[in-house]
Amino acid sequence: MTATPASADPRQACAGELAEHGPSWLARAFLAVDRTRFVPGRVWLPEPGSDGLFPVLDREQDPDAWQAAVYELRRPLITQMDDHRTPSEGPARGRFTSSISALRVVAAQLAHLDLHPGHTVLHIGTGTGYDSALMAERTRAHKILTIETDRQLAGTARRNLDASGYGQVRAAVGDGELGWPEGAPYDRVLSTASATRVPPAWIAQTVPGGIIVTPYRGLALLRLAVADDGKSASGPVVDAVAFMALRGRRGGEAPDIRAVIKAQLADAEKSRTDADLSPVRSELGAEFLLHALVPGIRIVFGGTTWWFEARDAASWAAWKPDGRVRQWGPRRLVDEAVLAVAAWRDAGAPALTDLGVTVGAGGECVWAHGPGGPAWPVRDA
Ligand SMILES: C[S@@+](CC[C@H](N)C(=O)[O-])C[C@H]1O[C@@H](n2cnc3c(N)ncnc32)[C@H](O)[C@@H]1O
Known part of the structure; x- marks a missing residue:
């Protein structure tokens, strides 16, 4: 060489x-x-x-x-x-x-998708159309269907694909969470926007044994295999990835509640905790479980104080490593975070890739160390 x-x-x-x-x-x-x-x-x-x-x-x-x-x-x-x-x-x-998307992330996603010539693929989040073109090169079967929610982006992607010789890729404007029933069933589903829950349509439109790869809760890449019943799916977190959320799951502009907190600070309930929340920052497994079990939580890591905010801005809390806590609003966000971190510790402090997700008739749950290990129902974000 x-x-x-x-x-x-x-x-x-x-x-x-x-x-x-x-x-x-x-x-x-x-x-x-x-x-x-x-x-x-x-x-x-x-x-x-x-x-x-x-x-x-x-x-x-x-x-x-x-x-x-x-x-x-x-x-x-x-x-x-x-x-x-x-x-x-x-x-x-x-x-x-x-x-x-960064090429390293594209490579990870496509490696886990295990794509083969002849596969039919549903792609959610067309963006520029680049991933679809790569997948068309691989499958050679002319059955890549890609959905983009933004009309203008979808138009540009269509032109990019046509100009590059991938006119056979089918592209549509729509909500990818609903899949594309007319093209189903799919051997593979790839989402390049982050899901907070695995949309049931993706499972329903995938063949038994088919694979769904999607970013999940903004920080994890999930690889689910669809079960023989064609209605449930399960699989591990395979990588850490940062992705923007599916539109419709973005939760609107995150309100800046800093001014609100300042005004309420003196009246917030004061307490103390012995619990150590530091794994939320240092361990991706703990961070992932926190986001799965505490709905709509946002954390801002300040120098000496960590701020926990609910997405609806109705509740907030502050935690200091010396154990001082302040909480405001209908929810007690530090208490909820303490429970999530305790669940993570009780499960043996799993790394991010020791965790996984199962979706089925009983709802969606996160598990540690395999689907038979400790499991927790996922709460809505
Ligand atoms: C990170 S970009 C993906 C880019 C693409 N992988 C690429 O490299 O060009 C995510 C895309 O998903 C699209 N998107 C977000 N929510 C969607 C939804 N519900 N249905 C379809 N597309 C969606 C966004 O508009 C955005 O273009």
């Missing part, structure tokens, strides 16, 4: 890395599908600059930096902010509402 300097051809270098990190076919598909056709000419980088704004990369103004970013393994590129309300004309602050 002759070594090529990594800088000589970023696309080849990237293919080399994907051959190490992804399924064996991915590097070939990556070389066949030109990623530069799918990345918009202007994208935001996902890390803010010192001014707090997300910088823009412009293909025309800085083609080398733009191209280097396109072939970076670990960084997604933000393609839409605030549902189009923020123009990509310059650095901005806003909520990420679409991106082209």
Whole structure:
């Protein structure tokens, strides 16, 4: 093998890395599908600059930096902010509402999907259309159906796919949580937006033995196998991934309740706890279980105080490592977090990938150390 300097051809270098990190076919598909056709000419980088704004990369103004970013393994590129309300004309602050996923994440998702030639695939969260094109390269069966909720993004993806020779991929505008019944049954379902619950339609539209890969609760990648009854599915968390939520599950703009907390601070109920909540920050398994068992919780880690907020902003709590607690509103969020962390400890402090999910007639539950291990019903976010 002759070594090529990594800088000589970023696309080849990237293919080399994907051959190490992804399924064996991915590097070939990556070389066949030109990623530069799918990345918009202007994208935001996902890390803010010192001014707090997300910088823009412009293909025309800085083609080398733009191209280097396109072939970076670990960084997604933000393609839409605030549902189009923020123009990509310059650095901005806003909520990420679409991106082209990082190649490392694409590789992990496709590895776990175990895709084979001839498979029929339902893809939720088309975005730029890039994942669909890669999957079309692999399946060669012309049965990739992809759904995007945002009409404008779906239109761009359609054009990207057509211009790249993937006109056979079927693309629709709609709510991917409902699946695409007309194309069912599917051998594989891939979601590239995060679910808070596994939508029943995905299970119903997948063949028994089929596989569903989806980000879950914003931090875990789930791989579920559909059971022989075709109505239930179960499987482990296979990786840690950060993904934006499915629209409809985003819960609206997160209200900034800092001012509310300030006004209520003196009146909040004071107490103490001996419980150590620190695993919520240091252990992904504990963080995952907390988000599965405490509905709608948001945590802001301050220097000396951790703030727990309910998504509806009606309840909040503050916890300090020395045990001081303040709680306000109808819910006692620190008490709920203490129970979730205790459940995690009692289960033997499972790592993220020791956890998994089963969905069936009895609802949805999270388990540790296999479906026969300790299990807890998932609460709605
Ligand atoms: C992280 S982006 C996926 C990008 C795609 N993997 C790519 O690399 O181009 C998530 C996409 O899911 C879409 N989405 C969110 N909720 C959806 C839903 N309920 N149905 C279909 N698409 C949805 C968003 O609009 C967004 O474009």
